[in-house]
Amino acid sequence: MNHASPTAPCRLRINGQHYAADLPPSVTLLDLLRERLDLTGTKKGCDHGQCGACTVLIDGKRVKSCLVLAVSIPDAAVITIEGINQDGQLHPMQQAFIDADAFQCGYCTPGQIMSAIALLEEGHVHSREEIREFMSGNLCRCGAYNGIVEAIEHVIAQQDQDSKGEAA
């Protein structure tokens, strides 16, 4: 037998489900999701933190899961593209991406959507320029950027309308 490869405990809550296992520390959160949990909605593009296809939420914040060791975020709440539907309905951001034709091949789309959901939480939504700047961590090789910004603007407008409705 070879030298035992080191492991370390990993405890997470992924899309509401508890996960616990001993993992090699070199396993990234992205590889845990895709290779061990079959959550393949989160994509591996560059695997170097440059493309944003692997974007997920950790404790509500958007991060690149290819640059996070799975063992290094004990008890974190991870949300992936599989975890954002609302009672089986598409998340409004998903629907807006469809309506605005915000993708062609679709490979960057899960990352774009997770990033866009966080963008709205952060409130970086005051202008088209601000949206573009704060979405710059997500690349789209098909060049669907105009549709992506349009989809995001649509959800912002929807939210504004909803909050006005509540206030009335």
Next chain:
Amino acid sequence: MRNFSYSRPGTFDEACRVTEHTRFLAGGTNLIDLMKSDVERPAHVTDLKSLSMNQIEELPDGGLRLGALATNADTSAHPLVIRHFPVLASAILAGASPQIRNVATNGGNLNQRTRCHYFYDPDMVCNKRSPGTGCSARGGRNRIMAVLGTSEACIATFPSDMCVALAALNATVNLHGPKGERSVALRDYHRLPGEAPWIDNVLQPGEIVTSIDLPSVSFGEHYTYLKIRDRLSFAFSIVSVAVGLEMESGLIRRGYLALGGVGTKPWCVPEAEALMKDKPPSHSLFRDVAERILEGAVVDRDNAAKLKLAPRVIERALWQAAEGTPQSQTCKTIR
């Protein structure tokens, strides 16, 4: 990525016990990438995130202490940073992407490695990665490489934006190591490559950056962080400038200036800053300041354009600061 053993100590004394094959992990946005590229091959990774170093708090003299584990995003959005050190918030927002800034830490920013293409490619010789093998960047594709502080052995830039603002602000780095605590001026923290470019900074084995102190300054709106790069966002700088001016009655009482993208470390020249003392802003003054801070620059095969670009960026940044119209990091139009 090669596997490694992993620990997450709860005390500094435990964390400081290292071998030469240990690497410290904070946000990991650079270290994990380097491990994937096989540039870093640690046998053990010591995760620092259980140490209590994520606070941002005021110092008695009106300055600010930034915890080493506070994220770049939290630091740039902190009310005290925005109110008292907007040039720092601006520099942080000019770097990386929102997802990276949510994870990357202040301490990690100081200790990131160069993004020289040759350093990142284990098939190429590189003195910084493999001491004594040679420098592929000299005479190579070196459009992005440094023109200041270079040596025969290395012309790689230090890539940080945040550290350019920290250098301008005369920040101090607080360290905890096996021999106790000490502080180092940020301007002295990073090393020139000289004959040993594999040593990036003055950290001793087992030493950890615990926090960064910012002394009180009074720039008001007289500051800017102006960054020129190959695309408008999420790219390392070709030339960047951090400026703060303490102004009174139309005169610059004291000028703070640092450059990124052109040096092997955040580039400051106190004599260039001193030229501004008690002078009114003027084209000739700012031209002299730019000339002085760029003195001694050496170009290689592809990077001569930096020497044309840099004085223009410096002068424009000084005018932005003098006029109190800092560069927006959202609207990229340069005024």
